[in-house]
Amino acid sequence: MRSAKSAVGTAALVAAAGLVLSGCQDGPAQSSDLPSGNVSMIVPAGPGGGSDVAGRAVAAGLEEAADVTISVENQEGSGGALGFSNFLQYEGDPNYLISAETALIHIPATQEVEFSYQEFTPIFKIGEDSTLILVRSDSELQTCSDFVEKAEDGRVVVGFAGGLDEITFNLFEEASGAEFDYVPFGAGSESTTALMGGHVEVVSANPSEAMGQIESGDVRPLCAAAEERYTYDQISDVPTAKEQGIDVAFAQYRGILAPGGISDEARQFWIDAAKQYVESDAYDEYVESAMLQPLTAFGDDFTSYLDEYNDTVVSTVE
Template identity: 55%
Template sequence: MASTTAKFAAIGAVTLLALTGCSSAAAGSTSGDQEGGFAPSGDARMIVPFSAGGGSDLSGRAIAAGLEEVTGVNISVENREGGSGAVGYSHFLAQEGKDNYLLAAETAMLALPLTQDVQFDYTSFTPIMKLGDDFTLLVVAPDSPYETCTDVVDAAEKERVVAAVSGATSLDEIVFTLVEDATGVSFDRVPFESGSEVLASLLGGKIDVASLNPGEVLGQLESGDLKALCSFSEERYEYDQLADIPTAKEQGVDVSFAQFRGFIAPGGITDEAREYWIDAAKEFEQSDAYAEYIESNVMQANAVYGDDFVTYLEGNNADLQKVLQ
């Protein structure tokens, strides 16, 4: 009997040790740990602060797919449009500390706090990667009487020229403001929520001119449904499809400004989470998916990460303050 009791006691001790070991291992791990390293807490979500179909949506979906490929993490895309981007950014602000949320960022992140009463600025978030620079083209319907950017400026001196902008703080709003400052003319603006809505209105003859990213209108330019008058870039594009389009500067309108495309994480995440997403972004940059995104959207590749991205944002924010305040 004594030996039987001792036997059960030994078995109980071994079981207790095993359970204790399992409990300790569970307590020392976090959701998503992989071989002791950091991983996001479950599936990730990419917030796009504009509606589907525009440049921000294209960017967000390309980044999500690229990061998903290099990390193995499922990344869904969620459009939260409204308020020229303010709705999406405000929703993202509420995700502070969450390591599995990302947002497809662009110039609106800087412009919104300068022009609207919002509760955030770029320092509220964790900058991860700037993919590159996205300039715009001044485009019109194929039957428009305008043939150059100078024609548009000359017309605006004498009559009402209706210009569409995809949000009151968008890149096209900034570009038209810069043109007004440089030439002294004034445009009659009609705001829309996305580049796709601007494109539809231009094709429908409801507006006169629009400033859109090449990636949003390349198909219409190639089909002849739109014509480009000039590019608001420092130099002409090297892409074959755009090489013949003169810059605004060539036509006497000294304006160039690029919207950045990139992604951010919420504020308050750990250093490990920040480095995880930066490392994933760097791996994404080396992929065919990144090259395809840059080329298909006719962008200028210029990737920077982390602290370098912050430095870029500081300078870009200072430039925008001169225009928007």
């Protein structure tokens, strides 16, 4: 989708409470170059959403793995741009982490902002969250092939809430030659409500945010915009778009980054803690509760993933 560029200002500095880190025995080794004093997990979104849940789950997991205390701070505003802009001020400070997802890439690609993912230090990718393409249960559409074919011949109104949905529908357009009419919403719950009310015909939604409506029978998925089918029982029979002849697969990643300019030692401290967390029952419980695909990456591998992800996003929104 062709988005107009807009300026986003940097907010005031955020004061942190003084929490003292304890020594680590089973987690990464401590040194004077590693986190000391307060450690904060910044969530660039309001409470209760996917980014907030991810940030709090990982903060708790890293506390256990690294034997530290991490406070979580929500910095809501401008679709995440406020929190990411504020995070620039912590350059070189290993006492800060930030929960990130597609918005970190999508916002700089569509708006004039001061930050980009390249300004920060990628620690690890928690997992991936591909969307389901949903219709009302009484819709005439049965597959994603039906969806794009109808748009090729006529009008299909799609609802979207954020960069992930926008990019996914853009990829459907590129793969099929179809064109959709777009209606933006502030949150996935709003677009799903509009779908059930008949105000839009198709929406894109993460499995976890739409599962209640799927299980109640109000909506049903046409396909998953994923490389492989989900293995969760409730949606394991939903085919991928590729199975239906549409070459589209795009996931929202969820990840954790540190500020740019931290030492190699501090970077490795957080990577080691993240690897230990991923091996824990707490990680498995979070992934299942959020219905993520547990596709992880650490350090340089996560950086390479973000480089490729950025290329896809930029080429899609141009």
